[in-house]
Amino acid sequence: MLQRMLGRLHRLEELSLTLIYIGLALVAFVQVICRYTFNLSFSWFEEGGRYIGILVTFLGASIGVRYGTHFSMDLLATSLKPRLADLLIRSVHLVGGSFLLVIAFYGSKLVVKNYGFETTSPAMQIPMYLAYLPIPVFLALMSMRMLLVAALGSRPTQTGDDAP
Numbered sequence: 001m002l003q004r005m006l007g008r009l010h011r012l013e014e015l016s017l018t019l020i021y022i023g024l025a026l027v028a029f030v031q032v033i034c035r036y037t038f039n040l041s042f043s044w045f046e047e048g049g050r051y052i053g054i055l056v057t058f059l060g061a062s063i064g065v066r067y068g069t070h071f072s073m074d075l076l077a078t079s080l081k082p083r084l085a086d087l088l089i090r091s092v093h094l095v096g097g098s099f100l101l102v103i104a105f106y107g108s109k110l111v112v113k114n115y116g117f118e119t120t121s122p123a124m125q126i127p128m129y130l131a132y133l134p135i136p137v138f139l140a141l142m143s144m145r146m147l148l149v150a151a152l153g154s155r156p157t158q159t160g161d162d163a164p
Contacts, residue, residue, distance in 0.1 A: 010066065017059050024052050047123040051131045058138035065145045090150045097146030100139050107136035 027045065034040045064070050077085045114129040121128060 104139035
């Protein structure tokens with residue numbers, strides 16, 4: 001049951017990231033065509049691109065934790081006996097996941113504070129808490145993944161085909 005739910009979450013993440021990239025590319029293409037053909041520019045594109053950049057950065061980082069593709073120095077882990085290497089990997093994931101959880105907590109406090117301020121973005125007029133929301137959400141997801149590796153001792157999947 002948990003594996004199936006995680007598999008659906010994985011597919012949703014990857015589909016979301018793919019659609020966001022396609023949407024951003026299409027809007028950028030239309031922006032360039034309109035700017036150079038019709039001398040018309042969208043005032044919200046730069047701001048929207050920045051917010052989408054934040055979203056894809058943290059979503060992509062979360063997916064990177066799942067695949068185990070983040071930069072790491074594994075010379076020590078590969079030179080240790082399997083039992084010690086597993087303990088080291090678990091410890092690193094425990095510390096990293098805990099750190100990300102703390103950042104997610106403070107990120108959520110920032111989102112709540114921005115929600116209370118009721119500020120909006122200058123060009124798009126969207127509530128600013130929505131611009132900051134991907135930070136605590138995806139940091140919490142990354143933390144969950146790292147803490148699962150620390151608890152279960154399994155390394156992140158390299159193929160991403162971990163759904164049944």
